[in-house]
Amino acid sequence: MIDPQTRAAVEAVPVQALLPPRAQARAETLDGRPAIMDVLDLGFDSVGSHALVCVVGVSSSSGNRLLVVPGVMRDGRFMRDPSVASLLHAGKFGSFTVSIMGEGIPVGSVQALDVDQSNDSVIIDDAVMVKWQLDAVESPAPQRLLSLAGTGLTPDLRALVRWRSSDGTECTVLTAADYLAGAQDGWTWAVELVRAHALGGAVDAIEPFAVLGEMAARMHLAFVASDGSASSAIEHWGRAAVARVHAECRADLDEAVRLIDGEEGARLRVRRDAIAARMDSLAEVDSTPIIDIHGDFHIGQVLRLPDGTGYRYAFVDFDGNPVLSPEERMRRQPAARDVAGMLASIDHVARVVNFRTEGLDPRPAVIWIPHAQDAFLAAYQGALASVGQRSLLDERLLQPLMLDQECREFVYSARPLPHWRYVPDAVLTEMFPDEGDR
Ligand code: ADP
Numbered sequence: 001m002i003d004p005q006t007r008a009a010v011e012a013v014p015v016q017a018l019l020p021p022r023a024q025a026r027a028e029t030l031d032g033r034p035a036i037m038d039v040l041d042l043g044f045d046s047v048g049s050h051a052l053v054c055v056v057g058v059s060s061s062s063g064n065r066l067l068v069v070p071g072v073m074r075d076g077r078f079m080r081d082p083s084v085a086s087l088l089h090a091g092k093f094g095s096f097t098v099s100i101m102g103e104g105i106p107v108g109s110v111q112a113l114d115v116d117q118s119n120d121s122v123i124i125d126d127a128v129m130v131k132w133q134l135d136a137v138e139s140p141a142p143q144r145l146l147s148l149a150g151t152g153l154t155p156d157l158r159a160l161v162r163w164r165s166s167d168g169t170e171c172t173v174l175t176a177a178d179y180l181a182g183a184q185d186g187w188t189w190a191v192e193l194v195r196a197h198a199l200g201g202a203v204d205a206i207e208p209f210a211v212l213g214e215m216a217a218r219m220h221l222a223f224v225a226s227d228g229s230a231s232s233a234i235e236h237w238g239r240a241a242v243a244r245v246h247a248e249c250r251a252d253l254d255e256a257v258r259l260i261d262g263e264e265g266a267r268l269r270v271r272r273d274a275i276a277a278r279m280d281s282l283a284e285v286d287s288t289p290i291i292d293i294h295g296d297f298h299i300g301q302v303l304r305l306p307d308g309t310g311y312r313y314a315f316v317d318f319d320g321n322p323v324l325s326p327e328e329r330m331r332r333q334p335a336a337r338d339v340a341g342m343l344a345s346i347d348h349v350a351r352v353v354n355f356r357t358e359g360l361d362p363r364p365a366v367i368w369i370p371h372a373q374d375a376f377l378a379a380y381q382g383a384l385a386s387v388g389q390r391s392l393l394d395e396r397l398l399q400p401l402m403l404d405q406e407c408r409e410f411v412y413s414a415r416p417l418p419h420w421r422y423v424p425d426a427v428l429t430e431m432f433p434d435e436g437d438r
Pocket residue numbers: 113115116117118119120121129131155177178179180181183184185300301303316317318319
């Protein structure tokens with residue numbers, strides 16, 4: 001039961017104001033009045049405001065959405081406030097389930113996050129990264145983070161909040177983990193490292209990628225272990241499922257060709273048949289193992305932070321590929337999807353370095369690409385082999401999935417990120433040099 005005063009106060013707020021500030025500019029597709037669907041009562045905060053987590057239905061041009069809205073009631077008015085996370089207690093409360101791990105979420109200063117993000121993340125007390133989901137949707141993150149607990153591969157979990165919708169779907173509301181102060185993501189640290197290498201600096205630009213390869217293998221092995229099945233019981237895709245992926249690769253290629261115009265489009269079109277032919281090697285795969293994977297594995301999801309005289313790395317963001325539907329993100333996939341994602345991303349780092357560094361000789365960074373990729377892949381395979389699990393990675397899928405990744409980058413560049421098209425353009429132009437640039 002939602003008390004009538006709460007309902008009235010929440011539903012009186014304009015939809016825009018229910019969203020975090022950063023998302024408000026993108027909210028023009030939301031319309032209609034908000035309708036409160038469920039409430040988690042967190043009691044009163046230190047200044048006597050009533051803290052709540054609401055699930056609010058709104059209609060949008062892309063269908064109905066269920067927004068996650070943390071906030072407080074003050075003088076009969078409701079306003080969004082992510083700091084209410086500090087008031088969470090473990091337990092089951094109606095359709096909400098709250099899990100608290102380690103020291104939980106302290107009360108303290110609230111700092112907004114100053115990086116690109118698709119949800120509402122804040123740092124509390126300089127110690128905890130709290131990520132409120134924008135929408136209450138199914139997400140693979142809670143289960144995958146629980147599988148990795150204690151491995152050191154990802155920041156330690158502090159809290160999870162899940163909500164069961166009326167149709168029985170387990171939706172993620174909040175994930176909270178240790179905040180790694182001073183960490184940079186790979187679009188900063190890896191780009192700087194490779195730039196230093198390309199400029200002739202005395203840096204080791206290979207070893208970090210071997211470390212990441214070994215960590216990626218441990219991540220996949222932890223996913224497999226948490227499933228409780230021995231290697232003989234690992235699920236496999238048969239011919240039909242592989243054929244679906246093959247068809248998706250071809251569709252992504254067609255979409256890229258359709259969307260990309262200009263010189264880049266011309267270079268892509270002359271390479272289209274060659275790219276398609278390599279994707280078609282998937283037709284020979286009639287069985288391949290599938291496991292839980294990261295799902296959106298690229299260098300931007302790898303945080304690096306100083307640790308003693310060296311560095312420590314951590315993987316973040318287990319929500320899966322943002323362009324897939326929530327249901328698709330939950331599905332198991334070949335380990336090769338993550339491996340291909342990171343291999344492609346290593347290539348992208350070099351392209352970014354060359355593009356963004358004026359006057360730089362492009363050759364050193366380009367020469368670095370296969371060495372860093374080999375270091376990553378060899379360490380990954382070595383770590384699997386050391387525990388007798390080498391067959392988890394089906395290498396036949398790597399090249400088609402890497403090519404698919406470039407097509408997806410093109411598609412992505414056509415809409416939210418126009419300047420990014422130089423990246424897949426550079427990769428594919430170099431990968432298929434014989435085609436020339438007719
Ligand atoms: P979103 O899904 O909104 O993109 P992410 O989980 O990817 O959210 O986090 C956004 C960014 O916040 C990351 O790219 C990273 O820079 C930073 N970040 C995420 N988790 C942590 C953490 N535990 N400590 C420090 N920074 C983090």
